Amino acid sequence: MEHKYAETCQCDSIHEDAVTKAKDLMPEEEILYDLAELFKVFGDTTRVKILCALFESEMCVCDIASLLNMTQSAISHQLRVLKSAKLVRNRKEGKVVFYALADDHVKHIFDQGLAHVTE
Amino acid sequence: MEHKYAETCQCDSIHEDAVTKAKDLMPEEEILYDLAELFKVFGDTTRVKILCALFESEMCVCDIASLLNMTQSAISHQLRVLKSAKLVRNRKEGKVVFYALADDHVKHIFDQGLAHVTE
């Protein structure tokens, strides 16, 4: 049986009105990209745990590593990711660096996700 | 210069009280895992766009592919991911399969993320 298919879907769109309307209302490409990047940061168990730990109080790298039973290096790498996403901020006190949540958005996003998971 | 370092951080934890308190209040491992998995699903541009498109109305695979200018196969694969995360549901009408958002959580999570990105 020799089929002859088009490489992709034949139709440009079945429901053209719905497509054009959705296209109009869709946020800018860049916004959606940034949004995906943000959620990507939340999309890792280690980072979620770090954020969760910081809900309680600020913590130093060593504390977090101990809490999660992971190496200091791994935690430090992840804190870097969290910081560049502006989800945490840090404060230096001598040798020790304390990390804390950057703002309330973090908890809101976290809680919305939790609501879905624990429905 | 020959340094002699411990393989990991010396201290079990500098601030033991903070660590034990955080450990107590931390949700179960499994919940945090599921939460990270959920955010991971949001953490991709294609999937974010699909969800965003569905805010407007339900759409068939072909429509979404056309809207995002991607192949039907790529969209189908991603819809599968979204469905197993229970973010979308589908409905079959003849040959055509319509996808829609599963519930309101999706938009809430999306909006919280958007608030952070567009602060």
Add this chain to the structure above:
DNA sequence: TGAACATATGAACATCTATTCATGTGTTCT
């Protein structure tokens, strides 16, 4: 000043992930 320490970081490696390609499934027509 030098040792000990808390943290940061670059490179390497293994694992995961998104898209493509080819093809399978199930439906609607004629």
Add this chain to the structure above:
DNA sequence: AGAACACATGAATAGATGTTCATATGTTCA
């Protein structure tokens, strides 16, 4: 029944990602 179509899916591949390892940086304290 067979052709055309909308969609699903498995395998393969390229690129992204998380941890480890080794080491660098900057601070404190004796």
